[in-house]
Amino acid sequence: xxxxxxxxxxxxxxxxxxxxxxxxxxxxxxxxxxxxxxxxxxxxxxxxxxxxxxxxxxxxxxxxxxxxxxxxxxxxxxxxxxxxxxxxxxxxxxxxxxxxxxxxxxxxxxxxxxxxxxxxxxxxxxxxxxxxxxxxxxxxxxxxxxxxxxxxxxxxxxxxxxxxxxxxxxxxxxxxxxxxxxxxxxxxxxxxxxxxxxxxxxxxxxxxxxxxxxxxxxxxxxxxxx
Amino acid sequence: xxxxxxxxxxxxxxxxxxxxxxxxxxxxxxxxxxxxxxxxxxxxxxxxxxxxxxxxxxxxxxxxxxxxxxxxxxxxxxxxxxxxxxxxxxxxxxxxxxxxxxxxxxxxxxxxxxxxxxxxxxxxxxxxxxxxxxxxxxxxxxxxxxxxxxxxxxxxxxxxxxxxxxxxxxxxxxxxxxxxxxxxxxxxxxxxxxxxxxxxxxxxxxxxxxxxxxxxxxxxxxxxxxxxxxxxxxxxxxxxxxxxxxxxxxxxxxxxxxxxxxxxxxxxxxxxxxxxxxxxxxxxxxxxxxxxxxxxxxxxxxxxxxxxxxxxxxxxxxxxxxxxxxxxxxxxxxxxxxxxxxxxxxxxxxxxxxxxxxxxxxxxxxxxxxxxxxxxxxxxxxxxxxxxxxxxxxxxxxxxxxxxxxxxxxxxxxxxxxxxxxxxxxxxxxxxxxxxxxxxxxxxxxxxxxxxxxxxxx
Numbered sequence: 001x002x003x004x005x006x007x008x009x010x011x012x013x014x015x016x017x018x019x020x021x022x023x024x025x026x027x028x029x030x031x032x033x034x035x036x037x038x039x040x041x042x043x044x045x046x047x048x049x050x051x052x053x054x055x056x057x058x059x060x061x062x063x064x065x066x067x068x069x070x071x072x073x074x075x076x077x078x079x080x081x082x083x084x085x086x087x088x089x090x091x092x093x094x095x096x097x098x099x100x101x102x103x104x105x106x107x108x109x110x111x112x113x114x115x116x117x118x119x120x121x122x123x124x125x126x127x128x129x130x131x132x133x134x135x136x137x138x139x140x141x142x143x144x145x146x147x148x149x150x151x152x153x154x155x156x157x158x159x160x161x162x163x164x165x166x167x168x169x170x171x172x173x174x175x176x177x178x179x180x181x182x183x184x185x186x187x188x189x190x191x192x193x194x195x196x197x198x199x200x201x202x203x204x205x206x207x208x209x210x211x212x213x214x215x216x217x218x219x220x221x222x223x224x225x226x
Numbered sequence: 227x228x229x230x231x232x233x234x235x236x237x238x239x240x241x242x243x244x245x246x247x248x249x250x251x252x253x254x255x256x257x258x259x260x261x262x263x264x265x266x267x268x269x270x271x272x273x274x275x276x277x278x279x280x281x282x283x284x285x286x287x288x289x290x291x292x293x294x295x296x297x298x299x300x301x302x303x304x305x306x307x308x309x310x311x312x313x314x315x316x317x318x319x320x321x322x323x324x325x326x327x328x329x330x331x332x333x334x335x336x337x338x339x340x341x342x343x344x345x346x347x348x349x350x351x352x353x354x355x356x357x358x359x360x361x362x363x364x365x366x367x368x369x370x371x372x373x374x375x376x377x378x379x380x381x382x383x384x385x386x387x388x389x390x391x392x393x394x395x396x397x398x399x400x401x402x403x404x405x406x407x408x409x410x411x412x413x414x415x416x417x418x419x420x421x422x423x424x425x426x427x428x429x430x431x432x433x434x435x436x437x438x439x440x441x442x443x444x445x446x447x448x449x450x451x452x453x454x455x456x457x458x459x460x461x462x463x464x465x466x467x468x469x470x471x472x473x474x475x476x477x478x479x480x481x482x483x484x485x486x487x488x489x490x491x492x493x494x495x496x497x498x499x500x501x502x503x504x505x506x507x508x509x510x511x512x513x514x515x516x517x518x519x520x521x522x523x524x525x526x527x528x529x530x531x532x533x534x535x536x537x538x539x540x541x542x543x544x545x546x547x548x549x550x551x552x553x554x555x556x557x558x559x560x561x562x563x564x565x566x567x568x569x570x571x572x573x574x575x576x577x578x579x580x581x582x583x584x585x586x587x588x589x590x591x592x593x594x595x596x597x598x599x600x601x602x603x604x605x606x607x608x609x610x611x612x613x614x615x616x617x618x619x620x621x622x623x624x625x626x627x628x629x630x631x632x633x634x635x636x637x638x639x640x641x642x643x644x645x646x647x648x649x650x651x652x653x654x655x656x657x658x659x660x661x662x663x664x665x666x667x668x669x670x671x672x673x674x675x676x677x678x679x680x681x682x683x684x
Contacts, residue, residue, distance in 0.1 A: 082520060083527050084579055085536070102516065155551050181552060185524070185583050186517060188651070189590045194555035 006036030033057025046116040052079035067094035074115040132224035163222035172219035241406025283365040322368035484511040521650040528657040561598040574681040584658040588617040596621030620674035
C-alpha cells in the first residue's frame with residue numbers, strides 16, 4: 001500500500017516513515033504544502049497523512065485544492081489544533097479523519113488501515129451487511145447469526161455495524177467512541193469496554209469462540225465467523 | 227472645560243441646529259402674520275374710503291353739487307380726516323364745468339382713477355410726507371372725487387409686529403444658547419467620566435468602572451454595557467492568569483514524577499525488563515499529562531465563548547437519553563443502578579458536543595465516586611420556561627463548605643487526592659454551563675449529591 005506523508009517536522013516524519021515501512025507500507029514524504037499537493041495529484045496513493053500546519057500551503061487549503069481537482073484519496077490530518085472548530089473545519093475542507101498530536105502510532109496505523117479500504121467499500125448505502133454467518137439488516141436494525149435472532153440495544157447495534165463495516169481491522173477505543181457514539185473526548189470510565197462486553201456476550205452466546213478480539217492496550221478486531 | 231470644546235460638542239451643535247431651524251420657522255410665521263394683518267388693515271381702509279365715496283356720491287345725486295361739497299366739509303371736520311386722530315384722511319372734489327373745488331388736497335394727481343397710492347406733505351407738518359392710499363372716481367360727468375387715507379397706521383402695526391417678534395426671538399435664542407451650553411456641559415462631563423475610566427484601565431487600574439448616575443437614561447445604559455464588557459474582559463484575563471499559574475503548578479507535579487522515574491531508571495535499572503517497565507510507566511505519565519492539557523485547553527476554549535457560533539436548537543431529552551444508554555452498562559459493571567426520568571421533547575439552544583461532555587462528566591463523577599450499590603438518577607423536567615436537568619446520586623456527596631470551590635480548576639476534595647482524577651471535570655462542567663447561560667447548583671441529596679442545571683427552553 002502507498003502512503004503519502006506530508007509533514008514538516010523532520011523528527012516526527014523520520015519516526016513515522018520508519019514505523020510505516022516496518023509495517024510493510026511504501027511511504028513517500030514531502031516536507032511542505034506545495035510539493036505535497038504536487039505529489040498528491042501525481043501519485044497513486046491509498047491514503048494521505050497530512051500535517052495541518054505546513055510551510056507554503058497549509059493543510060486545509062491543500063485538501064480543498066486536492067478535492068477541487070477531483071482527487072478523492074482519503075486524507076487524515078495530524079495536528080496540534082485540538083479545538084472542536086478546528087476538527088469541524090478540517091473535515092469540512094474535505095478531510096476524512098482527524099488525529100491530534102501527540103498520538104500513539106498504533107492509533108494512526110489503525111485509522112490509515114480503515115481509510116485505505118474506503119474507496120473499495122462502495123456499498124456504504126447497502127441495507128444488508130453479511131459477515132460469515134452474521135447478517136445485519138440495516139433498515140430493520142436486526143441481527144441474525146446462523147439463523148438465530150439476536151436482540152441488541154440501539155447502541156450495541158451501531159457498535160456491531162461499525163465492526164461489520166470494518167472486519168479484520170484493528171479499531172481503537174477512540175475510533176469506536178468517535179464513530180459509534182460521536183464522542184471526541186476521553187471518558188474517564190470504561191464506556192467502550194462495558195458495551196463491548198455486552199455485545200460480545202449477546203453475539204457469542206451459544207457459539208464457539210469469540211468474534212470480537214481484544215488487542216491489549218490498542219483496541220478491538222472483529223473476526224467474521226464461519 | 228474649555229469653551230471651544232463645548233461649542234464643538236455634538237450636543238451643542240444639535241442645539242444650535244434646532245435653534246436655527248426654530249428661527250427660520252418663526253420667520254415664516256412672521257411673514258404669514260405680517261401679510262394677514264397688512265391685508266386686513268388695507269381692506270378696512272379701502273372699506274371706509276368706499277363708504278365715504280358712496281356718501282358723497284349719494285349727496286350729489288340727491289341734492290346736487292352743493293350738497294356734495296357740504297358732505298365733504300362735514301367729513302373733513304370729523305376727527306377721522308382732521309388728523310386729530312391719526313392717521314388723517316384726504317378728500318378732493320372737483321367739478322370740471324364750474325371749476326369749483328372742495329377738499330384738503332392741493333394736487334389732484336392728474337385725476338387718476340381706481341385704487342392708488344401716492345405721497346403728500348403731512349397735514350400739519352409740511353416738512354415731511356405721508357403715504358396716502360385712496361380711490362379716484364367720477365361721481366358724475368365732469369365731477370371727480372378722490373378719497374384717501376394716511377397709511378401710517380398700517381406702518382405702525384407692522385412695526386409693532388416686528389418688534390414683538392424681535393423680542394421673542396432674542397429671548398428664544400438666549401435660552402437656546404444657554405440651554406445648549408448647559409446640556410453640552412452635562413453631557414460632556416459624563417462622556418469625560420467614561421473617557422477617564424478608559425484611561426485608568428489603559429494605565430493598568432483594571433478594576434475601575436464607569437460611575438452611574440442611576441437615571442436609567444441612554445448614557446447610563448451605555449455605561450452599564452461598557453462596565454459589563456469590562457467585567458467580562460477582566461474575568462477572561464483572570465482566567466488566563468489562573469490557567470497560566472495552574473499549568474505552572476499542577477503540571478509540575480506529574481512532570482517531576484516522570485523525571486524522577488526516568489532518572490531512577492538510569493541509575494538503577496539493569497535488565498531490559500526493568501527498562502521496559504519504566505518506559506511503560508513513563509508513557510502512562512505522559513498520557514496523564516496530555517489528558518490534563520486537553521482538559522485545560524477545552525476549558526479555556528469553552529470560556530472564550532467562541533463556540534457560541536455553533537449553537538443550534540437541539541433536543542435535550544434525546545441527548546440525555548443517549549447518555550443514559552451510554553452509561554447504563556458502565557454503572558451496571560460497577561454494581562450501581564443508573565435510572566432516568568427524562569421528559570420527552572424538551573428542546574434548548576446549545577452545543578450538542580459540549581452538552582454531551584458536560585452531562586457525561588457529571589454522570590462519570592457519580593459513577594466513579596459512588597460506592598457499589600449506589601443509585602444514580604438522570605432527571606429532566608420543564609418548569610415554567612426552564613429545562614431543569616439534574617444528575618442525582620446517593621454517593622458520598624460534597625461537604626457544604628466545599629460546594630462552591632469544586633468548580634475551580636484543579637480543586638480536589640479534601641481527602642480525595644489519592645483517588646484518580648485531575649480536578650478539571652467540574653471546572654469544565656461549570657464553563658459549559660456558563661457558556662449556555664445555564665444556572666448550575668450543587669445540593670445535598672441526603673445522602674449524596676444533586677447537580678441541578680437549568681436551561682432556557684426554546
